[in-house]
Amino acid sequence: xxxxxxxxxxxxxxxxxxxxxxxxxxxxxxxxxxxxxxxxxxxxxxxxxxxxxxxxxxxxxxxxxxxxxxxxxxxxxxxxxxxxxxxxxxxxxxxxxxxxxxxxxxxxxxxxxxxxxxxxxxxxxxxxxxxxxxxxxxxxxxxxxxxxxxxxxxxxxxxxxxxxxxxxxxxxxxxxxxxxxxxxxxxxxxxxxxxxxxxxxxxxxxxxxxxxxxxxxxxxxxxxxxxxxxxxxxxxxxxxxxxxxxxxxxxxxxxxxxxxxxxxxxxxxxxxxxxxxxxxxxxxxxxxxxxxxxxxxxxxxxxxxxxxxxxxxxxxxxxxxxxxxxxxxxxxxxxxxxxxxxxxxxxxxxxxxxxxxxxxxxxxxxxxxxxxxxxxxxxxxxxxxxxxxxxxxxxxxxxxxxxxxxxxxxxxxxxxxxxxxxxxxxxxxxxxxxxxxxxxxxxxxxxxxxxxxxxxxxxxxxxxxxxxxxxxxxxxxxxxxxxxxxxxxxxxxxxxxxxxxxxxxxxxxxxxxxxxxxxxxxxxxxxxxxxxxxxxxxxxxxxxxxxxxxxxxxxxxxxxxxxxxxxxxxxxxxxxxxxxxxxxxxxxxxxxxxxxxxxxxxxxxxxxxxxxxxxxxxxxxxxxxxxxxxxxxxxxxxxxxxxxxxxxxxxxxxxxxxxxxxxxxxxxxxxxxxxxxxxxxxxxxxxxxxxxxxxxxxxxxxxxxxxxxxxxxxxxxxxxxxxxxxxxxxxxxxxxxxxxxxxxxxxxxxxxxxxxxxxxxxxxxxxxxxxxxxxxxxxxxxxxxxxxxxxxxxxxxxxxxxxxxxxxxxxxxxxxxxxxxxxxxxxxxxxxxxxxxxxxxxxxxxxxxxxxxxxxxxxxxxxxxxxxxxxxxxxxxxxxxxxxxxxxxxxxxxxxxxxxxx
Numbered sequence: 039x040x041x042x043x044x045x046x047x048x049x050x051x052x053x054x055x056x057x058x059x060x061x062x063x064x065x066x067x068x069x070x071x072x073x074x075x076x077x078x079x080x081x082x083x084x085x086x087x088x089x090x091x092x093x094x095x096x097x098x099x100x101x102x103x104x105x106x107x108x109x110x111x112x113x114x115x116x117x118x119x120x121x122x123x124x125x126x127x128x129x130x131x132x133x134x135x136x137x138x139x140x141x142x143x144x145x146x147x148x149x150x151x152x153x154x155x156x157x158x159x160x161x162x163x164x165x166x167x168x169x170x171x172x173x174x175x176x177x178x179x180x181x182x183x184x185x186x187x188x189x190x191x192x193x194x195x196x197x198x199x200x201x202x203x204x205x206x207x208x209x210x211x212x213x214x215x216x217x218x219x220x221x222x223x224x225x226x227x228x229x230x231x232x233x234x235x236x237x238x239x240x241x242x243x244x245x246x247x248x249x250x251x252x253x254x255x256x257x258x259x260x261x262x263x264x265x266x267x268x269x270x271x272x273x274x275x276x277x278x279x280x281x282x283x284x285x286x287x288x289x290x291x292x293x294x295x296x297x298x299x300x301x302x303x304x305x306x307x308x309x310x311x312x313x314x315x316x317x318x319x320x321x322x323x324x325x326x327x328x329x330x331x332x333x334x335x336x337x338x339x340x341x342x343x344x345x346x347x348x349x350x351x352x353x354x355x356x357x358x359x360x361x362x363x364x365x366x367x368x369x370x371x372x373x374x375x376x377x378x379x380x381x382x383x384x385x386x387x388x389x390x391x392x393x394x395x396x397x398x399x400x401x402x403x404x405x406x407x408x409x410x411x412x413x414x415x416x417x418x419x420x421x422x423x424x425x426x427x428x429x430x431x432x433x434x435x436x437x438x439x440x441x442x443x444x445x446x447x448x449x450x451x452x453x454x455x456x457x458x459x460x461x462x463x464x465x466x467x468x469x470x471x472x473x474x475x476x477x478x479x480x481x482x483x484x485x486x487x488x489x490x491x492x493x494x495x496x497x498x499x500x501x502x503x504x505x506x507x508x509x510x511x512x513x514x515x516x517x518x519x520x521x522x523x524x525x526x527x528x529x530x531x532x533x534x535x536x537x538x539x540x541x542x543x544x545x546x547x548x549x550x551x552x553x554x555x556x557x558x559x560x561x562x563x564x565x566x567x568x569x570x571x572x573x574x575x576x577x578x579x580x581x582x583x584x585x586x587x588x589x590x591x592x593x594x595x596x597x598x599x600x601x602x603x604x605x606x607x608x609x610x611x612x613x614x615x616x617x618x619x620x621x622x623x624x625x626x627x628x629x630x631x632x633x634x635x636x637x638x639x640x641x642x643x644x645x646x647x648x649x650x651x652x653x654x655x656x657x658x659x660x661x662x663x664x665x666x667x668x669x670x671x672x673x674x675x676x677x678x679x680x681x682x683x684x685x686x687x688x689x690x691x692x693x694x695x696x697x698x699x700x701x702x703x704x705x706x707x708x709x710x711x712x713x714x715x716x717x718x719x720x721x722x723x724x725x726x727x728x729x730x731x732x733x734x735x736x737x738x739x740x741x742x743x744x745x746x747x748x749x750x751x752x753x754x755x756x757x758x759x760x761x762x763x764x765x766x767x768x769x770x771x772x773x774x775x776x777x778x779x780x781x782x783x784x785x786x787x788x789x790x791x792x793x794x795x796x797x798x799x800x801x802x803x804x805x806x807x808x809x810x811x812x813x814x815x816x817x818x819x820x821x822x823x824x825x826x827x828x829x830x831x832x833x834x835x836x837x838x839x840x841x842x843x844x845x846x847x848x849x850x851x852x853x854x855x856x857x858x859x860x861x862x863x864x865x866x867x868x869x870x871x872x873x874x875x876x877x878x879x880x881x882x883x884x885x886x887x888x889x890x891x892x893x894x895x896x897x898x899x900x901x902x903x904x905x906x907x908x909x910x911x912x913x914x915x916x917x918x919x920x921x922x923x924x925x926x927x928x929x930x931x932x933x934x935x936x937x938x939x940x
């Protein structure tokens with residue numbers, strides 16, 4: 039008897055179990071299963087490179103391992119979300135989860151925000167038959183979704199968002215009849231939406247936004263009886279908005295924005311009485327908005343219709359919806375007068391809403407209906423008359439025809455508009471006036487003449503000064519080494535003005551449409567690289583075997599102007615770091631084509647992780663030297679556009695997919711269809727500040743990216759973060775999830791603490807202590823580029839200088855001259871760098887780092903002389919970046935920004 043007891047105790051100690059676990063009704067089977075599952079967990083621990091801090095090898099997994107949940111001694115849930123790999127594990131990260139096959143009772147696997155570079159193993163769909171939850175968000179997964187995932191018949195929730203998945207969506211996912219949540223958003227998926235998704239009768243949330251899906255929404259979607267959220271925004275879906283969506287009466291959120299839908303908004307949508315948010319902006323919808331769409335039973339809280347071609351008036355039924363708190367109908371062709379509804383009696387329901395009706399053709403007087411919302415934007419319309427007290431300060435009214443109000447349209451514009459409508463114009467309240475009234479100044483003729491004389495003298499002086507500046511700048515540019523070989527800088531807006539003919543002789547060869555078809559296999563899907571936002575990209579092979587990339591601008595898509603924009607750009611600008619244009623084809627009525635040199639290493643988003651040539655299953659990431667080389671090359675060409683072109687040019691689409699790489703990983707900047715001349719004002723208007731939409735600070739009320747160099751700098755900062763963290767997709771999106779990701783990263787970037795940055799560095803990078811200092815420096819530069827205030831971001835030429843010698847960013851200057859003013863000093867770079875950080879909403883995560891983080895926020899109260907000890911630990915009052923890298927911004931830089939429209 040006692041021998042059996044001793045034997046049982048020894049076995050318990052050997053396998054890390056308790057004596058009670060061995061005294062189960064069937065000890066042999068339970069013990070055998072436990073051994074197999076523990077062995078599987080140890081294999082998983084090894085293949086993924088997990089740390090002993092979370093999974094200690096000598097402990098009972100069911101009791102002491104973080105993220106492990108067991109029932110009856112069997113593993114049912116694994117959660118490694120946000121875990122870090124060991125140093126050895128970071129050298130060769132893979133999607134190695136084969137040991138999961140032995141966890142036969144596993145119902146949940148969550149690896150979100152854990153690096154799993156590579157493709158989803160096909161065997162995953164055959165092994166985990168009891169799996170109910172699979173969460174692989176932000177895992178750096180690439181490749182196609184294996185069709186075997188459709189075999190996970192018990193799957194209830196599938197999250198695959200924020201990766202770089204490619205290919206089409208397998209129709210086999212339609213077999214997951216128990217699925218309630220499917221999230222495929224923010225990937226690079228292409229092709230059609232499978233009609234088999236109509237069989238997912240238990241689906242409550244479907245998000246496929248921010249991909250490259252095309253075609254139409256399947257009719258079978260109207261048969262989803264439990265769907266509450268449908269998000270298909272940011273794709274290339276076309277045709278009319280399907281009427282069958284009106285059958286999904288359970289919908290709470292419907293987002294179809296940023297596609298290519300045409301036609302009218304279906305009347306069947308009036309059945310969606312449970313709908314709370316409808317977003318259908320940035321399409322090509324037209325026609326009137328029927329009042330029948332908005333019944334008294336509607337629960338609609340948010341309606342977004344911006345950037346379409348809607349006409350007619352906004353129906354009174356819409357203004358009367360008691361639940362509506364946000365309305366954006368900007369940049370349309372809405373017209374008519376505002377409804378004369380006085381909702382003040384129901385003001386308890388209408389006190390916190392926001393509306394945007396800017397950039398339309400509303401006319402007539404302002405009415406009490408404005409009390410319906412607490413703030414709004416009516417700028418760029420044709421409203422006339424006096425401004426009532428309830429509208430002052432709460433509504434933006436720029437560029438209208440209102441009386442006694444500044445920044446209005448001219449009397450000629452207003453009179454012409456009202457005349458076209460057959461309506462009288464109040465002439466700004468002045469019967470005999472020919473010009474709008476000036477704000478508060480007496481029209482004294484003597485003073486007007488004197489002002490005209492002084493103004494003329496001032497204009498002559500200013501013209502002479504500008505002429506001297508232009509001459510000096512041209513001399514500097516001709517002697518600049520970086521400017522060697524650069525063609526003439528653009529002097530007009532792009533695309534070229536009507537009537538101006540492009541000289542195509544300097545823009546490569548002219549190709550026929552038949553040559554384009556022969557090079558791309560009749561534009562077959564097999565040669566399709568991706569559906570870009572400006573056009574479709576195809577691989578091609580010209581006669582003679584020369585590999586090229588061909589971009590198609592489809593006629594009627596609203597994108598054909600991008601072709602002429604690029605041609606005009608290449609006609610006026612030349613730089614070795616721009617993607618080489620080889621030719622064009624403009625003869626076909628169905629579209630225009632541009633032909634570029636093929637880049638063997640694709641773009642940055644696809645080159646960060648590549649399959650090792652020696653081992654097809656081994657993914658290899660870009661080394662640090664190459665990443666720094668790419669960052670410098672991109673900064674160089676952006677600095678050229680910003681500072682060596684007159685006037686400055688803004689790229690407006692700086693992201694990883696725009697940074698192309700040749701066979702030696704030299705940068706060639708692409709995606710040039712959005713390039714334009716810098717605007718004169720980068721500050722957001724009052725409506726944007728009131729609204730605080732989840733967009734970047736570079737977007738105006740219209741939602742368009744502001745055309746300023748500061749916007750490019752902000753986007754480039756996100757690219758630098760991708761190079762540091764390895765988290766691809768940051769630069770490609772501005773949605774709330776990206777904002778959350780930035781809020782999780784930025785607190786770990788601190789000029790006073792190098793070790794903090796190790797928490798966010800790409801785990802696949804192999805870096806020693808010296809290289810870590812360069813990584814730290816690039817992270818600091820990235821954060822300065824992401825300053826919430828555009829005027830406090832560094833100029834791109836200073837970013838270029840910083841990346842040329844990144845160690846100067848974080849290393850102190852030597853000698854007595856290195857004594858630093860406190861960060862609160864108005865002229866120091868530290869003040870410019872850290873003041874906005876302290877003002878931002880980003881909080882330091884728990885356990886993020888030592889007290890050095892606090893010093894960055896309080897160092898303004900420290901003595902500048904009391905902290906310099908000639909070595910050892912340097913506080914925030916004695917570290918200084920080199921002025922050669924980041925000059926003091928509040929004097930020279932801010933003055934230059936003022937001149938450049940910052």
